[in-house]
Amino acid sequence: MSYQKLIKVLAASVVDEYFESIAELLNEIGAISFCILKFENNLSEIVVSKNIEGDLFFDSSDIQFDKSDFKEDVAINYFDKQLKFDSIFYIHHNSSLFAAILINISNKTNLNILKENIERISQRYLEILIKDKRTEVYVEYQKKIDFVKVVSNIFRNLSIDDLLSTGVALFMDVFSAEASCVLYGDKFVPIGVKEDDLAKITVKGEPLSEIIYRLDKSYFFKEDLLADKYNVENIFFIYEPKYKLRIILFNVSVDFAPDVEFSEIISSILTIAMENAYAHEKMVEMKVYESEMDKTAEILNMFVNNEIVFNSGVKAYGVSIPSKVAGGDFLYLTDNEDEIFLCIADVCGKGYAAAVLTVVMSTVAELLKNVKHYDILDLTNKLLDFLLSKNLGGRFITLFFGVIDKKSLELKYISLGHEPAYIVRDNAIIELHSSFLPMGIMKEEYGIEKIRLSNEDLLFLFTDGIIEYIDYENLKYRLMEIKDTPLEDFVKNLYKECVKDRKQQLDDFTCAVLKI
Numbered sequence: 001m002s003y004q005k006l007i008k009v010l011a012a013s014v015v016d017e018y019f020e021s022i023a024e025l026l027n028e029i030g031a032i033s034f035c036i037l038k039f040e041n042n043l044s045e046i047v048v049s050k051n052i053e054g055d056l057f058f059d060s061s062d063i064q065f066d067k068s069d070f071k072e073d074v075a076i077n078y079f080d081k082q083l084k085f086d087s088i089f090y091i092h093h094n095s096s097l098f099a100a101i102l103i104n105i106s107n108k109t110n111l112n113i114l115k116e117n118i119e120r121i122s123q124r125y126l127e128i129l130i131k132d133k134r135t136e137v138y139v140e141y142q143k144k145i146d147f148v149k150v151v152s153n154i155f156r157n158l159s160i161d162d163l164l165s166t167g168v169a170l171f172m173d174v175f176s177a178e179a180s181c182v183l184y185g186d187k188f189v190p191i192g193v194k195e196d197d198l199a200k201i202t203v204k205g206e207p208l209s210e211i212i213y214r215l216d217k218s219y220f221f222k223e224d225l226l227a228d229k230y231n232v233e234n235i236f237f238i239y240e241p242k243y244k245l246r247i248i249l250f251n252v253s254v255d256f257a258p259d260v261e262f263s264e265i266i267s268s269i270l271t272i273a274m275e276n277a278y279a280h281e282k283m284v285e286m287k288v289y290e291s292e293m294d295k296t297a298e299i300l301n302m303f304v305n306n307e308i309v310f311n312s313g314v315k316a317y318g319v320s321i322p323s324k325v326a327g328g329d330f331l332y333l334t335d336n337e338d339e340i341f342l343c344i345a346d347v348c349g350k351g352y353a354a355a356v357l358t359v360v361m362s363t364v365a366e367l368l369k370n371v372k373h374y375d376i377l378d379l380t381n382k383l384l385d386f387l388l389s390k391n392l393g394g395r396f397i398t399l400f401f402g403v404i405d406k407k408s409l410e411l412k413y414i415s416l417g418h419e420p421a422y423i424v425r426d427n428a429i430i431e432l433h434s435s436f437l438p439m440g441i442m443k444e445e446y447g448i449e450k451i452r453l454s455n456e457d458l459l460f461l462f463t464d465g466i467i468e469y470i471d472y473e474n475l476k477y478r479l480m481e482i483k484d485t486p487l488e489d490f491v492k493n494l495y496k497e498c499v500k501d502r503k504q505q506l507d508d509f510t511c512a513v514l515k516i
Contacts, residue, residue: 002028002113010117010124018128019099022121023048026103029110035102037063044100056083060097065090069118072108089114091122093437095445098125126437133396133441163277164189167270168247175236177249183212184245193230193250201227203235212237212246218263238263240270308333308512309488313340313406317487318461318512319495321505329463329510330399338406341374344512345399346418346463348438376401380414380439380446387440396440400461409453409516414446419467422479423451424458429476457516458482465507469498487513 005025012018019036026034033051037044037058044058056078064071070089075082086108091099105111114121164182168189172180179192188195198209204224221235230250238247247270310316310333320331328347335341380401387397400421402413415421417438423430432451436444453459460479470478482490491513499505 002110006113006117009121012124012128013131015125015128015132018125019047022101023050025113026050026101029105029113030107031103031105033104037100037102039097039099042097047099058100063088063090063100063102065092065097065100067092067095069122070115074102087111087114089118089121091118091125093122093126094435096437096442098122098129130437130441160184160274160277161187163273167273171238171247171249175249175252177236177253178251179230180247180249182245182247184243193248197227197229198248200229201225201232201235208235208248212248215239216241218267220263238266238270240267240274242271243274245270245274310514314404314514314516315487316342316512316514317491318510319491320508320510321495321499322508323465323505329465329508331461331510331512333512335406336372336374338372339374340404340406341376342402342404342461342512342514343399344418344461344463344510345397346465346508346510348396348398348440374403376403376412376414377446377448380416384439384443384446388443396438398434398438398464400434404453404516409455411451411453411459412448413450414448416446419462419464422460422476423453424460424479424482425454425456427480429479453516455516459514459516460511461513462511463508465509466494466498466511468506469509482513487515 002025005021005028009018009021009025012021019038022036023034027050031050033049035049035052035056036047037056038047039060042059044056044063046052046055058076058078062076062078064074064076068090069092070087072087074085074088076085084104085102086105087103089101089103090097091101101114103111164184164187168180168182168191171177172191179190181188181190181193181195181198198212199207201208202225203211203221205226215237216239218239219237221237222233225232225235233251236249236252238249239245240247306320308316308318308331310318312335316333318331318333320329322329330343330345330347332343333340396417398416398418400413400415400418402411402421404411413421413432414436415432415434416436418434420434421432423432430451432449435449436446458479462475466475478494491511494511495509499509
């Protein structure tokens with residue numbers, strides 16, 4: 001029966017089911033008392049407990065977490081008393097602690113089932129965490145994409161006056177606002193509100209007419225609002241910085257909060273729309289694409305290598321072919337006198353939002369062109385800090401950084417949640433798997449892994465888009481067939497075999513093969 005309960009833990013698909021299944025397992029093995037703690041931001045909360053008095057609050061150091069899987073005969077000082085437990089099991093990934101199981105039990109041999117399987121139990125929690133994050137990001141992403149599709153109609157306006165009058169009505173409609181206005185220079189375009197009314201509406205006692213000229217970013221007001229004439233429940237202020245365009249929406253009603261990231265998207269849309277209108281008024285000749293979003297995609301794609309041909313120390317060929325007009329994959333190779341730097345990455349999601357982050361990757365890569373030594377550990381940590389500081393709303397990147405020493409042929413690499421890299425050597429394939437989470441989920445202590453390459457080795461890098469067409473085993477079988485096939489022919493033939501119809505391409509197709 002104990003193993004049936006264990007299987008239920010390992011089959012859990014959501015967090016609540018996971019912890020409930022662990023509690024059932026503890027009861028099954030005869031735990032006298034136990035407490036399951038869930039950790040977030042290094043602080044705990046009780047999820048399930050049995051025969052434990054009061055609420056317990058710990059941080060990871062209180063329960064003596066040191067990256068080990070479990071400890072036995074643990075005494076914890078808790079305020080003015082000492083708590084003793086027969087065992088503590090840690091559910092973690094590397095240095096990140098997710099949960100802890102504190103147990104007292106009469107027959108300690110019954111804990112063997114936990115000791116033998118704690119790594120699998122931790123791995124299952126990590127899988128649930130990543131799945132929930134992907135689902136959350138996708139749902140929020142889809143809502144915002146639907147909004148962008150509607151609001152992109154603003155690009156049809158080719159004069160400033162049309163843009164202002166249409167824009168205020170459009171934003172009022174998509175946000176279900178009760179009133180709105182646009183302020184641009186000396187222009188005031190209202191719907192349901194007068195310019196004098198802005199001085200009569202106050203936020204924390206200050207007139208709205210003064211606040212909007214002081215703010216230099218979009219803002220959502222929902223507290224301390226007073227108005228003599230109107231019943232104002234909230235105000236969404238949208239600021240476009242380049243042209244100092246201000247849109248004010250009163251009493252908006254949407255099914256998602258206008259957060260910082262989304263406000264910046266709206267502001268960017270307004271900037272593009274204003275630039276489009278100004279370009280028309282100044283009679284600047286330019287090609288008009290099917291939509292302004294196509295122009296944005298073209299600009300984003302200028303930062304990404306769609307094809308790589310490399311012949312410096314090693315031979316290499318690679319492609320990155322987006323499924324949509326803008327892709328979320330990134331591929332890059334460069335070298336200096338002694339080393340070869342290689343990078344492949346995949347941004348969570350598709351299209352424009354993902355492509356913006358590939359621009360960041362491209363900018364980082366360009367800075368490496370004249371570097372004498374590639375420090376991928378330092379690069380990884382700095383890129384992580386940068387992405388976390390930007391609060392990307394749950395978006396993350398899987399990536400593989402590698403450096404090949406041209407003389408010793410030693411490959412140093414860091415893989416963050418990315419697909420395995422394959423080394424084809426003789427009649428076998430060596431797989432280089434990731435040891436870390438995708439970049440952007442949480443802070444981790446990264447480490448470099450090493451392997452020595454040999455002459456005639458083939459190194460194959462790819463993103464998960466390829467697995468949409470061919471499974472891992474068949475892909476490895478195809479790699480074993482390369483032999484004397486030119487690298488470019490192999491990659492192009494693989495694309496033709498996988499993608500029968502370019503218009504029906506399921507995901508970005510990105511891969512590279514290097515011959516040592």
